[in-house]
Amino acid sequence: MRYARYGGAVGVTLLSVLVLIAFRASVNLTTVALCLVLTVTVTAVRWGSGPAMAAAVAALLCFNYFFIPPLHTFTI
Numbered sequence: 755m756r757y758a759r760y761g762g763a764v765g766v767t768l769l770s771v772l773v774l775i776a777f778r779a780s781v782n783l784t785t786v787a788l789c790l791v792l793t794v795t796v797t798a799v800r801w802g803s804g805p806a807m808a809a810a811v812a813a814l815l816c817f818n819y820f821f822i823p824p825l826h827t828f829t830i
Contacts, residue, residue: 763797763805767812775820786821 770793774786790813798806818828 759801759805760808763801763809764812766797767793767809767816771813771816771820778821783821786817790817 767790770789774781774789794806794809794813797809815828819826
């Protein structure tokens, strides 16, 4: 049950990223960052600090990889 919270936190973050990718043409980096922070905050309120840390790491990596130029690299 405990590990399901971690998987759920990462899953919710990835779902948010997929929605943001679908609207990539109409959102800017600030909007993406705020949506990911909201996802991590909701995760922290719902499941606690451990799953929120997992969601934060997933959000950071996805933000860098999918939204910050150069795209599809971990180089800023």
